[in-house]
Amino acid sequence: MTETTALRMASRGLLSAALAAAFCGAVVFASGTAPRAADLAKPVGPVVLTVAGDIGAANRPAFDEGTDSFLNYHEKTFQSAAEFDRAMLESLGMQRVEIAYEGWAQPSTFEGPWLKDVLAAAGAAGKDVTVVALDGFGAEIPAADIQALDWVVGLKRDGRYLGLGQRGPIWLVYRRPDGAVLTAEDEQRWPWAAFYIEVE
Template identity: 30%
Template sequence: MIRIFTVLAAAISLTACGGNPDFAEGGDIVTIHGQIGTVDRGPLNAELEPLFRAYGIEFDAACVMPFASLADMEQRTIRVAYPQGSETRSFSGPLLRDVLSIAEPQGGTLTVTALDGYQRDIPLSMVMEHDVILAIRMEGDALNIGGFGPAMIVWPRDTDEALADTDDSDWVWGVFSIEVRN
């Protein structure tokens, strides 16, 4: 557990020292792996990628998404109360289904992992049926590590009647890994 907090503290300090709120020169912020058809990077290097190792994530190939690539995609904005019952905020980013389409998912379930170790299994069909976004901004500012960043799954529950009664369980913030599996 101490190792995980050390890794997170290092990531936060590197982000803070960078001074770049949009991570324009940073590395990849979300890695999509598992049963995908498009890959643009090789296997995990456990020695140089300790966060994946700390959470038991392994892969032989992946599709990576830098902030700039996500920001270049068509942006959608969702105004919604998050956490549930709090004030309404504006989140923006590409549709998650558009992000996933780049990786060509071959499975039916997404296992989304956050920086704090939270993992959530989400049916791919839910993402495909609803205008869910992979938010990279809130109120126009980049989602930073230490807040909800680097990315967050945001559901349009205030405008999509089918999602009106959903709780916050699938609202994964601090997203850095999405595994596609059966």
């Protein structure tokens, strides 16, 4: 572990068993796939990502304090939202991006849909977003950066789904289209243990 990673983990704090339990309690089950905003159906598996805010497509009703306990814990409310399970995210197209960051022992391959495609499915293309992690950490990503960098909504790392102990359920990373070397500043911008995207 690099000093940068250690400091980052310390600043964000470790997920407690109570948070993990609350997250599991907030999981919702439903049905369908989501290739386009107009066809956004309900998930059939556990929800791993919720997109809310200024969106044009939704597949669930308003925030409910009684059932959305983990969202309530983070003070996230909405009138409607787009929920995705893994299958829905995978149906948007699984991209493979190799990340060669000097702070890691070796490069890693991440798999998941482009962030821009996830936002398009929720009817939120071309907008700024804030990605929220399970521990409350928020990473702001301007619309210009979403277009300029190859952001991937990482579901897998080196062929394995990301679990809660491996920076899952989602780890957003990017590669630079110009092939520039990734630095510690880049790595600090990659929100991990992400579960919620707020569209501005």
